[in-house]
Amino acid sequence: MSSAAFDTIVAPATPVGRSALAVVRIDGPRTSAIIDTLTGGPSDQRIAVHRYLNHNGELLDDCVVVRYVAPHSFTGNDLAELTLHGNPLLVERVIAAAVELGARIAEPGEFTERAVLNGKLDLVQAESIADLIAARTTLQAKLSLTNLRGALSTKAQGIRESLLFVISRLEAALDFSEEGYDFISRAEARAKIEEAIAACRSISDTWRRGRATTAGLSLVILGRPNAGKSTLLNRLVGSERAIVTPIPGTTRDIVRETIEIGGLPVTIADTAGLRESSDVVEGIGIERAREAAAGADIVLYLIDATSGRTAEDERELATLDEPLLVWTKNDLAPAPGLAISAKTDAGVSELLARLDALVRDQFAVPESSATIVNERQRQAITACEQSLEVALQSLDAGYEEPIVVVDLYRASNALGVLTGAITNDDILTEIFSKFCIGK
Amino acid sequence: MFHVERMEQRFDIVVIGGGHAGAEAARVAARGGAKVALVTMLREAIGRMSCNPAIGGLAKGNLVKEIDALGGLMGEATDRAGIQFKVLNRSKGPAVQGPRAQCDRDIYAATVLELLEQEPNLTIVESAVTSLLHDGKAVRGALLQDETRLNARAVIVTTGTFLRALMHSGEVKTAGGRFGEPSAETLSDSLRALGLQLGRLKTGTPPRILRDSVDFSKMEEAPGDAVPRPFSIITDRIPLPQVLCHLTYTGTEAHELIRANLHRAPMYSGQIAAAGPRYCPSIEDKVVRFADKERHQVFVEPEGLQHPWLYLNGISTSLPPDVQDGVVRSLAGFEHAVIARYGYAVEYDFVNPEQLEPTLAVRDVDGLYLAGQINGTSGYEEAAAQGLLAGLNALQLVRDREPVILRRDEAYAGVMIDDLVTLGTTEPYRMFTSRAEHRLLLGCDSVYERLSPIAARLGVLDGERKRRVDGRQERVTRARDLSLNTFLTPDRETVVLLDGMELSISEKSSVAKLLQRPDFNLTRFLDTVSLPGLRAAFEALNEEETEAVVSRLRYSGYIERQEREAAKLSQDEAVAIPAGISYALPGLSREMVEKLSFVRPVSLGQASRIPGVTPAAIAILRMHIRRGVRAAS
Ligand SMILES: Nc1nc2c(ncn2[C@@H]2O[C@H](COP(=O)(O)OP(=O)(O)OP(=O)(O)O)[C@@H](O)[C@H]2O)c(=O)[nH]1
Numbered sequence A: 001m002s003s004a005a006f007d008t009i010v011a012p013a014t015p016v017g018r019s020a021l022a023v024v025r026i027d028g029p030r031t032s033a034i035i036d037t038l039t040g041g042p043s044d045q046r047i048a049v050h051r052y053l054n055h056n057g058e059l060l061d062d063c064v065v066v067r068y069v070a071p072h073s074f075t076g077n078d079l080a081e082l083t084l085h086g087n088p089l090l091v092e093r094v095i096a097a098a099v100e101l102g103a104r105i106a107e108p109g110e111f112t113e114r115a116v117l118n119g120k121l122d123l124v125q126a127e128s129i130a131d132l133i134a135a136r137t138t139l140q141a142k143l144s145l146t147n148l149r150g151a152l153s154t155k156a157q158g159i160r161e162s163l164l165f166v167i168s169r170l171e172a173a174l175d176f177s178e179e180g181y182d183f184i185s186r187a188e189a190r191a192k193i194e195e196a197i198a199a200c201r202s203i204s205d206t207w208r209r210g211r212a213t214t215a216g217l218s219l220v221i222l223g224r225p226n227a228g229k230s231t232l233l234n235r236l237v238g239s240e241r242a243i244v245t246p247i248p249g250t251t252r253d254i255v256r257e258t259i260e261i262g263g264l265p266v267t268i269a270d271t272a273g274l275r276e277s278s279d280v281v282e283g284i285g286i287e288r289a290r291e292a293a294a295g296a297d298i299v300l301y302l303i304d305a306t307s308g309r310t311a312e313d314e315r316e317l318a319t320l321d322e323p324l325l326v327w328t329k330n331d332l333a334p335a336p337g338l339a340i341s342a343k344t345d346a347g348v349s350e351l352l353a354r355l356d357a358l359v360r361d362q363f364a365v366p367e368s369s370a371t372i373v374n375e376r377q378r379q380a381i382t383a384c385e386q387s388l389e390v391a392l393q394s395l396d397a398g399y400e401e402p403i404v405v406v407d408l409y410r411a412s413n414a415l416g417v418l419t420g421a422i423t424n425d426d427i428l429t430e431i432f433s434k435f436c437i438g439k
Numbered sequence B: 001m002f003h004v005e006r007m008e009q010r011f012d013i014v015v016i017g018g019g020h021a022g023a024e025a026a027r028v029a030a031r032g033g034a035k036v037a038l039v040t041m042l043r044e045a046i047g048r049m050s051c052n053p054a055i056g057g058l059a060k061g062n063l064v065k066e067i068d069a070l071g072g073l074m075g076e077a078t079d080r081a082g083i084q085f086k087v088l089n090r091s092k093g094p095a096v097q098g099p100r101a102q103c104d105r106d107i108y109a110a111t112v113l114e115l116l117e118q119e120p121n122l123t124i125v126e127s128a129v130t131s132l133l134h135d136g137k138a139v140r141g142a143l144l145q146d147e148t149r150l151n152a153r154a155v156i157v158t159t160g161t162f163l164r165a166l167m168h169s170g171e172v173k174t175a176g177g178r179f180g181e182p183s184a185e186t187l188s189d190s191l192r193a194l195g196l197q198l199g200r201l202k203t204g205t206p207p208r209i210l211r212d213s214v215d216f217s218k219m220e221e222a223p224g225d226a227v228p229r230p231f232s233i234i235t236d237r238i239p240l241p242q243v244l245c246h247l248t249y250t251g252t253e254a255h256e257l258i259r260a261n262l263h264r265a266p267m268y269s270g271q272i273a274a275a276g277p278r279y280c281p282s283i284e285d286k287v288v289r290f291a292d293k294e295r296h297q298v299f300v301e302p303e304g305l306q307h308p309w310l311y312l313n314g315i316s317t318s319l320p321p322d323v324q325d326g327v328v329r330s331l332a333g334f335e336h337a338v339i340a341r342y343g344y345a346v347e348y349d350f351v352n353p354e355q356l357e358p359t360l361a362v363r364d365v366d367g368l369y370l371a372g373q374i375n376g377t378s379g380y381e382e383a384a385a386q387g388l389l390a391g392l393n394a395l396q397l398v399r400d401r402e403p404v405i406l407r408r409d410e411a412y413a414g415v416m417i418d419d420l421v422t423l424g425t426t427e428p429y430r431m432f433t434s435r436a437e438h439r440l441l442l443g444c445d446s447v448y449e450r451l452s453p454i455a456a457r458l459g460v461l462d463g464e465r466k467r468r469v470d471g472r473q474e475r476v477t478r479a480r481d482l483s484l485n486t487f488l489t490p491d492r493e494t495v496v497l498l499d500g501m502e503l504s505i506s507e508k509s510s511v512a513k514l515l516q517r518p519d520f521n522l523t524r525f526l527d528t529v530s531l532p533g534l535r536a537a538f539e540a541l542n543e544e545e546t547e548a549v550v551s552r553l554r555y556s557g558y559i560e561r562q563e564r565e566a567a568k569l570s571q572d573e574a575v576a577i578p579a580g581i582s583y584a585l586p587g588l589s590r591e592m593v594e595k596l597s598f599v600r601p602v603s604l605g606q607a608s609r610i611p612g613v614t615p616a617a618i619a620i621l622r623m624h625i626r627r628g629v630r631a632a633s
């Protein structure tokens, strides 16, 4: 029942390097033959069995073999996983033996590609696997798992089906207008289109969160010279990452470091203190600080409690969109708001709790919701939404049905592109090139 | 060794069958200079309308216009035989408007015969073909029942529903493809011998009623358009008087009667296993499938000006006669109706059309073409369009020239043939506008622009048609260009003038721009503003031409977008798949390999339309072809 058109491939499924265990995957029609030769006899499927691997009279390793028989495997083909001891030399020898027995080394992403070709996964699910493997935080992993289970595809498919319903009714009204039946009213079509637009919006609204979860957030620390920005960065990172001196204007270039806050990777940028400066180098640094703040997801604005809120601070704050105000040097002077002291560590855990809550509220994806996580998905859903809006406009402008359906078809095609029901090979190549070998 | 004296005749092309496909095929090939024999069992049966007495309709009307633009005869014959003309979907925009005409069936058939008899290169042979002559996989002609051999370079088979045809009326079965005509039994064997796979389909007809036995005053009137619009560019005026049709409805009484007798309908009793069309269902199908509908409409159509029969469009059936009597008499106006001929279903062989090239030539067989219902289609117009294309391609073969394949964005005929050879069919295939993804490009109003140049190039457009096509094109282009290049500025005088027509402009606007407004009234505008050149350009147009200009300008944005999309898609159409390719490629499932090997698409574009062939598979194929091309160069 396996597709004879595939050849047999082999690759390590775990990173190369010394570790307790290493997994090698073999996929394709020759899988059983190779395993049988190496283990010296036929083995059961879907049961992990312990076997010695021999090739050309030489012992390679002892390992655990799990066999999956087509179509009941990840790829849909005959597949085996060998769990070896985690020594790169052993792995290399087992792979060389498999190649000698008729397999070839897999291309990056080829296992997942086979799963897509065999209809085991759709594109969004394939992307989720790549994301899952690349996940750096638990939230990222959870999100990838949600989409892998088909949350996004299911939602997109649902919208597509309701559009196809409208299209088919409108088409029937055109091709069977003489039969004397009512297929769909313009008002009914209008309502369905509006519903679909709302559904698309609810998906595209997840972009900010989806992107934040996969690509992470940026947090910029801003403030006047000597406000204690570099000190705070060092405290958050837990190491002396930036130079701290009592001299105002110490930091020039942006210093970045990534930590986890609220389950997401957050890249913190320490910047040059903001002031009028005649120093060319410092001037460039200040300009960069302002640019970074403009593109940031979160801005922390530090005010030195000993000097209080100055006119310069007011000017800067006026240019910022919802910064989080943090008073520093609280050990030296009292402060009216959220305040910290790098000396005593007072207020730092409160600040972290605030940031944690902020990230979870505004950026983290609620568990098990359909979320778009990359630019390809975002473009597809936006294209759908835009076409639906044009369709609605032509409907309202009194255009005839053949014109209205043109844009409904485009919308439905855009959703097809999202799940991979409609695609071109450039997209496929792009997606599968993100995988490491063996996935 | 003894010698048998046999009759032999030499032609370029032999057309088997004188239906709508055969007539178009024979005439166009003859016009192109080929020596053609058309073999028909019955001379009078040429051009016969075996089902409803009407030509055209939604999407089908477009096919008739395409046939006309390509130099075919169906439009002309319809104009001469039409007794009620109507443009359907008038309010739905030009892309989906379909002209339709009720015809006098006797005059229609006589006209087709007359048109064929006028062709000097065409010989009508009244006989039956018993088998095809062939050398292995090269067809050499046809053998007639009197043993005459018609030798030819190409043979076009257009035998409609006659292959192993079986008529069902209730429990009664009769061999035959049409009432009173024998079925062609042995030709099926010839086709099978050439390796073709045949399938089985069914179609049905409604009962015919004696006109004098009904009371029209109890029915609704269904008039045609006040001014009939001809199909053909060659027609100046419709010669026959125009008549009324009528409308009546089935009701609960009929539905109950049908339900009570379902077990006697061949489709339900299991007597017919073949698939019938879903979209042209018999009345028993309608009653079962649309159980919630309280009534179904029935168009009462005259079969001709003098013809004593009426055709009940909407209740095709194969129920037994006693049930048909009851159903018919339950209709308003039909209380005392006399059925002249009972409705029946026909079951027949068809050739799975995936075995054809896009030229309608049988793949791997030299010189054999199939057209019409034999390819699994339904309808006169679908048959005729295929006949025309098969005729053109046989002509090109004989002349040793390039085949003629119409693209999907070029003609409904192109869509239909591509669908047939790519998707095949499991029910009688009917043309719908929704089958065309570039529908906005395929309106009747652009048909001469799109297709007549092709016919002219092939030498099958006669002088008079060509003159008329060119004249039309010139007038239409002139009015279109003037609309685009005539501007109004919002000066005092113009604003006041436009205000009188409830129009306003805030910036310099072309007349074309104004035409895009849904409520723009062109006649009133030309009467009000003083633009003599523009006015003269529009006055030179007839109503249909004016609509063509206006709709082209009004929908220009959409039309241009579809043109761009079509051009983009056509890139894949240009990627040829090598004829001998093996589809056993890594990544293609066994089902896909089988499907591709059966259809054997000529281009990547065609391959992508085969059901079950995924985008991923197309990507693999593309890579493979590229590699092959690189390796070869
Ligand atoms: N007592 C006390 N001193 C602090 C605190 N935070 C920072 N300082 C001191 O303030 C001085 C300036 O600190 P930095 O962290 O370099 O200040 P900055 O904002 O990065 O300054 P620039 O890079 O010049 O813009 C250093 O001498 C720090 O030790 C604090 O909470 N309490």
Ligand SMILES: [Mg+2]
Binding pocket: A229, A230, A231, A242, A243, A244, A250, A251, A271, A273
């Ligand atoms: Mg600093």
